[in-house]
Amino acid sequence: MIVEPDRDAVRAALDRESRRLIDHVRSSAHLDTPAPGLDWTAGQLVAHLCVVYRAFALAVRGDDYGEDITAHLGTGHTLPEVVASTNARALSVVSFPGPREAADGLRECADELLAALDTGPDLRAARPTPWYGTGVTRTVGTLAALSVSESVVHGYDLAGALRARPWLDERSAASAAPTVMSEMLPLLVDPARARGFTGSFEVRIRRAPRFVLQLDAGQARTVPAGGRPTASCP
Template sequence: MASDLVELDRRAVLTTMATAELVTLDDLSRPTPCAGWTVGDLLAHMAAQHRGFAASARGDGADLAHWHVRPPCPHTPAEYAESADDVLTAFAVPDVLERTFALPEFGPEVTVRGEQAVGFHLVDYVVHGWDLARALGVDYALDPDAADPVLRIAEMVPDGPDRDAPNSPFARALPVDDGSAPLDRILRLLGRSPTWPDRPDR
């Protein structure tokens, strides 16, 4: 799995870039599956996370400034594409999975091995890729090669009060049917209703 993570992550990010290219200025105010976030808010968060992970891959991720959303401008597909290119370049180095990544949003001294960090990033951009596509009303297909690793990582993400915090990217987990499609299971584990916005889900 480790040797494939960077490629799977690259493909997930490229999918989000293709979707982001569809965003118009009018779309920026659309709601998303992330409660309280518009498409503009979601793009801003996704861009900030790219910048933070890219900085961590380069050894400078402990500085929270890299992880902060930039002041409203508004947040555009062009800003997102720039940040996505940055993280893809940062992750393309041969030893990225062996590097130590600082993740200051989890605590000032928190570090993880590159393999774990890239796995976190992959899950984020599969789920946020779905969020963005759903908000725009376009199709999203989970990369079949990513299904098993993303599901395994999603199953390890802690559920609980931290997910109730403002701006948390994941809501509380929803009940999961083990016989459902991998994407539906991933979404439910990370607090998304696969039917959004058609009807409430439980």
């Protein structure tokens, strides 16, 4: 079970957040400053977002990924390991000579994803997402929500790198967070550490639908909210 996003709200949030990102990048003097708390520079944050928008656009359309994507997929045993490896490989080949080119590239990739969403794809349709692991699929709705989440989170990172005032639009966060968390949280559970624990937790997000995360025998799943959260551990 995932919380299905509102198509119009997510589309509007992606447009709003990508435009805000592009404006900050275009008005910056340079992009080689580090992002606080990350190993990336401002330019690498932009490159990462371009890769995300481009890959998600291909996925939403149901197109083949091609060598540009498949040649840079990472490896690992867990979702964080695979994602980190993929990011490192992608950033080794994507760069921009300056802020203007970075802003133009971000605009092009964001517009491609927005156009893909405008074709009206089934939000429940599953798409291969090999950058999350071999055989992993995510729904079109989840990819749309993830694109907003990536924009919001890295917008905050970019503001820190560019020494700009950070921003957080609650409308954007609320449109994406329930979908992202309800489908991605189960992938982040460590089966070995969760083994022997049984419990459920209701996840509440301001101005957004609730859902429940259930753990049992080292596995996690999400279900609609309604029952009382419980927890037990031998």
